[in-house]
Amino acid sequence: MTPTTSLSASLDLGLVRKYSVAGPRYTSYPPATRFTSDVGSVRIEDALAEDNASPDRPISLYVHLPFCESRCWYCGCTTVITRDHDRANAYLDYVEKELALYAPYLNPHRPATQLHFGGGTPTFLTPVQLRRLGAMLHKHFTFAPDAEISVEIDPRQLTLAHVEALRDIGARRASLGVQDTNPKVQAAIHRIQPHSLNEQAFAWLRGAGFTSINVDLIYGLPLQTPETIRHTIAEVLALGPDRLSVFSYAHVPWLKPTQKIFDKTGQLPDAEQKLTMFATAHGLLTQAGYIDIGLDHFARPDDELARAQAAGTLQRNFQGYSTHAGASLYGFGMSSISSTPEIYFQNFKTLAEYRSAIDAGRLPVERGLRLTDEDRRRRTIIMRVMCDRRLDYAALSREFGFDFAATYAREIASLADLEADGIVRRTDSGLTVTPSGAPLLRIVAMRFDPTSYGAAKQHSQTV
Numbered sequence: 001m002t003p004t005t006s007l008s009a010s011l012d013l014g015l016v017r018k019y020s021v022a023g024p025r026y027t028s029y030p031p032a033t034r035f036t037s038d039v040g041s042v043r044i045e046d047a048l049a050e051d052n053a054s055p056d057r058p059i060s061l062y063v064h065l066p067f068c069e070s071r072c073w074y075c076g077c078t079t080v081i082t083r084d085h086d087r088a089n090a091y092l093d094y095v096e097k098e099l100a101l102y103a104p105y106l107n108p109h110r111p112a113t114q115l116h117f118g119g120g121t122p123t124f125l126t127p128v129q130l131r132r133l134g135a136m137l138h139k140h141f142t143f144a145p146d147a148e149i150s151v152e153i154d155p156r157q158l159t160l161a162h163v164e165a166l167r168d169i170g171a172r173r174a175s176l177g178v179q180d181t182n183p184k185v186q187a188a189i190h191r192i193q194p195h196s197l198n199e200q201a202f203a204w205l206r207g208a209g210f211t212s213i214n215v216d217l218i219y220g221l222p223l224q225t226p227e228t229i230r231h232t233i234a235e236v237l238a239l240g241p242d243r244l245s246v247f248s249y250a251h252v253p254w255l256k257p258t259q260k261i262f263d264k265t266g267q268l269p270d271a272e273q274k275l276t277m278f279a280t281a282h283g284l285l286t287q288a289g290y291i292d293i294g295l296d297h298f299a300r301p302d303d304e305l306a307r308a309q310a311a312g313t314l315q316r317n318f319q320g321y322s323t324h325a326g327a328s329l330y331g332f333g334m335s336s337i338s339s340t341p342e343i344y345f346q347n348f349k350t351l352a353e354y355r356s357a358i359d360a361g362r363l364p365v366e367r368g369l370r371l372t373d374e375d376r377r378r379r380t381i382i383m384r385v386m387c388d389r390r391l392d393y394a395a396l397s398r399e400f401g402f403d404f405a406a407t408y409a410r411e412i413a414s415l416a417d418l419e420a421d422g423i424v425r426r427t428d429s430g431l432t433v434t435p436s437g438a439p440l441l442r443i444v445a446m447r448f449d450p451t452s453y454g455a456a457k458q459h460s461q462t463v
């Protein structure tokens with residue numbers, strides 16, 4: 001498949017303003033908000049056996065490591081706040097038991113092509129604990145020689161010994177949580193992180209042979225202005241990241257009570273200021289030569305993500321954009337999500353429930369969703385919009401075995417307003433998201449998502 005849009009999107013603030021509504025981020029379709037405690041009639045064990053019927057299908061692994069020493073007030077992650085690092089030992093005991101519960105249902109010969117440690121703060125674990133976790137996973141899975149092992153890093157919780165442990169268990173990719181380098185913003189969000197820590201982390205990681213380093217930034221935080229964003233991006237670009245994620249702060253105090261602090265301090269920027277920050281970040285990064293991959297992700301033109309987007313092989317999974325196609329995802333640890341072509345399932349979100357299921361000898365799955373044939377077709381459509389920014393009606397008709405344009409005529413017709421505003425172009429053979437529509441991919445995808453209506457409170461703003 002060839003790309004049909006310019007890789008570097010321009011930004012029309014008027015359009016972004018007009019279409020900024022709450023919507024899913026489409027790390028999955030259907031989104032996790034639709035998971036229920038009734039996973040259907042199928043047992044997870046049967047779903048895993050079904051998945052093993054394709055022995056060559058690769059496996060992507062995820063381990064959730066929830067601990068953080070203190071809570072950042074903006075945070076939307078599933079965390080456990082503690083300064084007691086021994087608690088990670090007890091947690092690893094449970095992850096080990098969880099792996100043992102899964103072992104009878106795993107095919108150890110299927111290649112593990114990806115492993116991601118997320119959190120929380122994975123580097124809350126000591127180097128010894130990280131090595132133990134690496135050994136546990138290597139015991140249960142066969143890693144492909146070029147497996148992509150990545151880790152989320154908090155530069156405040158990093159030593160050279162952590163980096164060496166991560167390197168020794170095969171990690172070559174890191175994602176650094178930076179958010180903002182301005183000390184006043186850091187005080188307002190309860191995350192003090194001198195920039196020297198970011199510089200030190202980069203030096204250690206590059207020295208250890210990490211080939212891809214991502215930096216996470218957030219806009220829309222208290223006391224941020226376009227000027228603080230400009231300064232943060234200048235400092236971060238000087239570090240030479242391969243990728244950047246520039247997330248919109250999602251203010252959802254009804255879901256994340258800690259965020260109520262921001263309503264009391266009254267320091268949050270308004271929607272218009274936030275849009276200006278987004279425009280500032282977008283302009284600075286694209287001018288610096290980074291490609292707008294979509295949904296807040298930017299990458300160097302020679303980065304695998306940018307190359308996958310150009311080649312039409314980009315994927316999207318629970319960790320965001322990915323170059324690994326067709327893998328089943330197996331998640332371990334509290335709150336982690338797994339997916340096979342047929343089913344999504346998620347572990348309990350609290351430590352107590354996660355532990356008690358394992359103590360009872362049960363897989364610690366709380367909820368999930370068995371996909372219908374129509375869910376799978378909608379997933380294909382939405383992922384192609386999100387990754388390729390185009391739909392090829394003939395290709396989709398071949399894949400689905402019926403006339404795509406006739407079956408989804410209502411959805412295609414619903415794009416008229418987006419076409420009038422220059423966000424998409426429609427022809428008889430397909431539709432293309434224009435460069436100015438690239439920051440609004442979610443809006444286009446939502447037109448093919450019958451579940452997106454009326455679910456606004458469960459999702460963040462699209463920009």
Ligand code: SF4
Pocket residue numbers: 067068070071072075076077079119120121154177
């Ligand atoms: S370190 Fe990361 S996961 Fe932990 S509270 Fe802060 S933002 Fe959340």
